[in-house]
Amino acid sequence: xxxxxxxxxxxxxxxxxxxxxxxxxxxxxxxxxxxxxxxxxxxxxxxxxxxxxxxxxxxxxxxxxxxxxxxxxxxxxxxxxxxxxxxxxxxxxxxxxxxxxxxxxxxxxxxxxxxxxxxxxxxxxxxxxxxxxxxxxxxxxxxxxxx
Numbered sequence: 476x477x478x479x480x481x482x483x484x485x486x487x488x489x490x491x492x493x494x495x496x497x498x499x500x501x502x503x504x505x506x507x508x509x510x511x512x513x514x515x516x517x518x519x520x521x522x523x524x525x526x527x528x529x530x531x532x533x534x535x536x537x538x539x540x541x542x543x544x545x546x547x548x549x550x551x552x553x554x555x556x557x558x559x560x561x562x563x564x565x566x567x568x569x570x571x572x573x574x575x576x577x578x579x580x581x582x583x584x585x586x587x588x589x590x591x592x593x594x595x596x597x598x599x600x601x602x603x604x605x606x607x608x609x610x611x612x613x614x615x616x617x618x619x620x621x622x
Contacts, residue, residue: 496522496549500529500538507533510542514554520582520607521558522550543577547611559611565602578614579606 494515500508508529516523524546529539550559561579563570564587571581583605608614 496546496553498542498545498549500533500542502533506530508538508542510546512546512550512559514550514557517560519558520560520605522554522560522611524559524561527561539573540577544614547608547614551612557611558607558609559614560605560607562603562605565604571604571606574606579608581605582607 494513496510496512496514498510499506509526510524510528511526513523513525524543527539527542527546529542547559550557560582561574562585563574565584575581581604584602585605587601587603
């Protein structure tokens with residue numbers, strides 16, 4: 476599993492596709508977070524924030540908020556008029572609260588597809604929620620205590 480993830484992210488961060496945006500947050504020589512966005516993902520919802528991760532030891536320091544604001548800026552600059560959206564697992568209430576504090580609206584609920592089409596890789600029947608910003612240029616940055 477880890478080798479698959481490492482290969483995927485090595486490929487994604489090495490890709491020079493102008494329709495993708497990868498941002499990395501570092502602390503000294505250590506990666507503490509990253510955001511990966513697909514700019515032309517959906518005709519209605521716009522760019523897809525495919526991943527936003529912050530190392531557990533670096534959470535609540537404003538890193539996630541900064542990556543989100545920088546992502547919104549990259550979308551606004553490279554695709555004026557595009558929206559920004561992402562998917563969050565329904566049980567991840569902390570992530571939902573984070574995106575809501577930043578002005579996102581929950582606009583859709585859908586079933587999670589099995590990774591690689593293998594239903595044994597799912598636990599139960601999880602759902603995912605689409606959160607969206609119609610205008611990422613207006614993405615709100617809350618006080619750092621809420622990060």
